Amino acid sequence: MMDENLSIGFIGAGMMASALIKGVIKAGKAKPASITASDAYQPSLDRQAAEGVHTTLSNREVVSRSRVVFLAVKPDVVASVLDEIKDDVDPDRHLIVSIAAGISLESMEGRLNSGARVVRVMPNTPCLVSESAAAFALGTHATAEDRALVQELMGSVGYACEVKESQLDAVTGLSGSGPAYVYLLIEALADGGVRMGLPRQVALQLAAQTVKGAATMVMTTGQHPGQLKDAVTSPGGTTIAGIEALEKAGFRGAAMGAVVAATQRSQELKALSATPDKSSK
Ligand SMILES: NC(=O)C1=CN([C@@H]2O[C@H](COP(=O)(O)OP(=O)(O)OC[C@H]3O[C@@H](n4cnc5c(N)ncnc54)[C@H](O)[C@@H]3O)[C@@H](O)[C@H]2O)C=CC1
Numbered sequence: 001m002m003d004e005n006l007s008i009g010f011i012g013a014g015m016m017a018s019a020l021i022k023g024v025i026k027a028g029k030a031k032p033a034s035i036t037a038s039d040a041y042q043p044s045l046d047r048q049a050a051e052g053v054h055t056t057l058s059n060r061e062v063v064s065r066s067r068v069v070f071l072a073v074k075p076d077v078v079a080s081v082l083d084e085i086k087d088d089v090d091p092d093r094h095l096i097v098s099i100a101a102g103i104s105l106e107s108m109e110g111r112l113n114s115g116a117r118v119v120r121v122m123p124n125t126p127c128l129v130s131e132s133a134a135a136f137a138l139g140t141h142a143t144a145e146d147r148a149l150v151q152e153l154m155g156s157v158g159y160a161c162e163v164k165e166s167q168l169d170a171v172t173g174l175s176g177s178g179p180a181y182v183y184l185l186i187e188a189l190a191d192g193g194v195r196m197g198l199p200r201q202v203a204l205q206l207a208a209q210t211v212k213g214a215a216t217m218v219m220t221t222g223q224h225p226g227q228l229k230d231a232v233t234s235p236g237g238t239t240i241a242g243i244e245a246l247e248k249a250g251f252r253g254a255a256m257g258a259v260v261a262a263t264q265r266s267q268e269l270k271a272l273s274a275t276p277d278k279s280s281k
């Protein structure tokens, strides 16, 4: 069990950090006062301060006040942040948890002093509503306790599992970016309803609830999505006409292609982060 007074820090207090902070507070895994967040942008800090979180412009202060330090800046900022906090990171005290897409454990460990405990997590924004889908991979020096802590913390805001680091790009392409694909789907379904005469608000509610209901069916019945699809689809009925339209438009290929494209972009980011000067360590 996690220590309920565990101090958690966030370097970068943008979209994803905000969702995580709200999620872990709601799950009772941390009190606002035991969380410290830094950002270079004052309005982001003001938002966190309003939640009772301790805020600072200093990334180093986050490290000094926290045992678990989330790196929640954009991938291209991770290297400079690690250079900045390097000498404050104590392997006996700190666990560094990066949520940055495509930044490898090796590149982060290479920028910190030896022995630093690092974990990579790929969460998604629905952790704001305790419905995150996250996967994580442990660095060289992360311990069994670190694994349990990350599993408990991320599990408190949704589903979390450990994967090989080499699989994190695919996780990024599927569940990290995935909420955006589903929002597109919901918007498009609602547009279809509006096209056929439904009021916008009604169409949006019906579309969103349909996606939520279908996802819940997959997760609770244990049935394959194909079986569940067949149960909706009457011979010669309406659903098969809709499915034919989707298949003709290449729906499955488009969905698969989205995951492939986003995974490849994550791989590209990794390649970019692996090239910089190791001399500046
Ligand atoms: N948005 C999402 O759905 C997901 C994002 N991620 C990852 O989370 C990380 C953050 O993404 P977002 O929250 O979407 O971005 P964001 O742009 O909303 O947040 C990043 C924050 O970092 C701050 N910042 C910039 N330079 C800084 C510095 N030197 N020190 C401290 N703070 C600094 C910015 O002012 C900004 O508020 C990225 O690495 C991304 O790959 C991972 C999973 C999902």
Ligand SMILES: O=C(O)[C@@H]1CCC=N1
Residues within 6 Å of the ligand: 101, 172, 176, 177
């Ligand atoms: O778009 C991005 O790069 C980040 C990573 C996963 C979701 N958002």
